[in-house]
Amino acid sequence: SLAFRGEGLEKVYQTGETSVRALRGVDLAIPLGEMLVLLGPSGSGKSTLLNIIGGLDRPTSGRLFYRDTELTALDDRELTRFRRAQIGFIFQFYNLIPSLTAEENVRLVTDIANNPMEPRDALELVGLADRCDHYPAQLSGGEQQRVAVARAIAKRPGVLLCDEPTGALDSSTGVRVLETLERAHAELGTTVVIITHNVGIAVMAHRILHFRDGQIARVETNEHPVEPR
Ligand code: ADP
Ligand code: ADP
Numbered sequence: 001s002l003a004f005r006g007e008g009l010e011k012v013y014q015t016g017e018t019s020v021r022a023l024r025g026v027d028l029a030i031p032l033g034e035m036l037v038l039l040g041p042s043g044s045g046k047s048t049l050l051n052i053i054g055g056l057d058r059p060t061s062g063r064l065f066y067r068d069t070e071l072t073a074l075d076d077r078e079l080t081r082f083r084r085a086q087i088g089f090i091f092q093f094y095n096l097i098p099s100l101t102a103e104e105n106v107r108l109v110t111d112i113a114n115n116p117m118e119p120r121d122a123l124e125l126v127g128l129a130d131r132c133d134h135y136p137a138q139l140s141g142g143e144q145q146r147v148a149v150a151r152a153i154a155k156r157p158g159v160l161l162c163d164e165p166t167g168a169l170d171s172s173t174g175v176r177v178l179e180t181l182e183r184a185h186a187e188l189g190t191t192v193v194i195i196t197h198n199v200g201i202a203v204m205a206h207r208i209l210h211f212r213d214g215q216i217a218r219v220e221t222n223e224h225p226v227e228p229r
Contacts, residue, residue, distance in 0.1 A: 002067070003159060003191040004030040004053055009062035011048050011214075022048040023059065024214040032067075035185055035192045037202050040211030046195045047163055049211075053193065054161045055083035066159075085114060088152030088160045088190075090181075092167040094144040096136040102147045103132040106154050113155035122154035123147070125187065126180040142173030146180050153184045160184060162194040166201070174198060 011023040022045045030036055038046040051057040052064065055071060058079075064071045066086065071079065096105050103119045110116035117125075123132050126146040136144050145165065152160055162181065166174030178201055185192050194201055202208055203222065210218040 001032055002029055002065075003032045003034070004028065005065045006053075007063045009049070009052065009059045009064060011045070011052065011057075012060045022214055023052075023062075026062070026214070026216060028209075028216070030191060030193065033185075033189050033191055034207065035182075035205050036194070037205040037208045038193065038195045038211060039197070039202065039208050040217075044211035045214040046211050048214075050161050050163055050193060050195055054087045054089060054159075055079045084112070085155075086158040088155065088157035090145075090148055090152050090160065090162040090165045092164040094136070094141075094148040096144055096147055096151075098136050101133050101135055102128060102139070102150075105136075105147055106151045109151050110154045115156055117154045117156060119150075119154060122150040125153065125183060126150045127176070140173070141169055142176050145169060145173075145177050149177065149180045149184065153188060153190070156188060158191060160190045160192045162192070162196070164195055164197070166196065166198050171198075171200070175200060178204065 006026060006028040009023050009026040013020045013022055026049060038049065040046055052059050059072065066082065071082065074082065102123060106119035106122055110119055120132055123129060126149050128143060128146055128150065131139060131143060166177050169177060181192060182204055184190055196202065206222060208220040209216050210220065
C-alpha cells in the first residue's frame with residue numbers, strides 16, 4: 001500500500017508581477033517503507049514537493065493523499081496535526097538549540113509526541129549514547145546532524161523527509177549520517193524521502209525521481225539498493 005499518492009500537483013509562486021510554476025502537474029505514488037531520492041538541478045521543484053508532502057505548504061491545485069487521508073482536503077489545524085504526528089524533518093543545517101544538550105534537544109520533540117522513544121534510545125540509535133549531555137557547540141558537524149536525525153526519529157514518524165541532509169558535511173562524515181538514516185529506515189520501517197546530490201545516498205534508495213522544470217522527467221529503479229557500510 002501507499003504512503004503518498006499525488007495527482008496533478010501544481011505549485012505557482014506569485015511574487016508581485018512575476019509568477020513561477022514550481023510544480024507542473026506532478027503525479028506520484030510512494031509505497032509505504034520506500035526509501036526515495038529526489039534528484040535534479042537547482043530550481044527544478046524538489047524542495048517545493050518535499051514541503052508539500054510534509055504539510056509545510058500546499059499545492060496550488062491537484063490532490064495529495066497520505067494513506068487514506070486526503071491532505072489537500074484538510075484545514076490548517078488538521079494539516080498541522082498530521083505534520084506533528086507523522087513527519088520528521090531533517091534539513092541541511094541542524095537547527096539545534098545551542099543552550100540545550102543533545103538529550104534536551106530531542107526531548108523537546110518527545111514531550112509533545114503520542115508514542116515517542118526515550119530520547120536516550122534515539123541518541124543511541126544514531127551512535128551518540130555517549131554524547132547525550134553535550135551541547136551542540138561541543139559536537140562536530142556530523143554529530144550535530146545525527147542529533148537532528150535522533151530528534152526527527154524520536155517521535156516515531158511514519159515519514160522522514162530530508163532536504164540535503166549531508167550538504168554541509170564532508171563525505172566521510174556524511175556517510176555516518178547516511179548510516180543512521182538507513183538504520184532508522186530499517187529498524188522503524190519509516191518511509192524516507194531525501195533530496196540529495198550525494199551519490200552515496202542515491203545508491204541506497206529504492207527509486208530516484210529525476211526532476212526537471214517542475215516535472216518528474218525520469219524514474220530510476222534500483223533493483224539492488226546498496227547497504228551502507
Ligand atoms: P529545488 O529544490 O529543486 O532547488 P525549489 O522547489 O526550491 O527547487 O524551487 C522551484 C522554483 O520555485 C524555483 O524557480 C524557485 O525559485 C521557486 N520558489 C521556491 N520557493 C519559492 C518561494 N517561496 N517564493 C517564490 N518562488 C519560490
Ligand atoms: P565526525 O567526523 O564523526 O562528525 P569529528 O572527527 O569531526 O567527528 O570529531 C571527532 C570528535 O571531536 C567529536 O567526537 C567531537 O566531540 C569533537 N569535536 C569535533 N568538532 C568539535 C568542535 N567544533 N568543538 C568541540 N568538539 C569538537
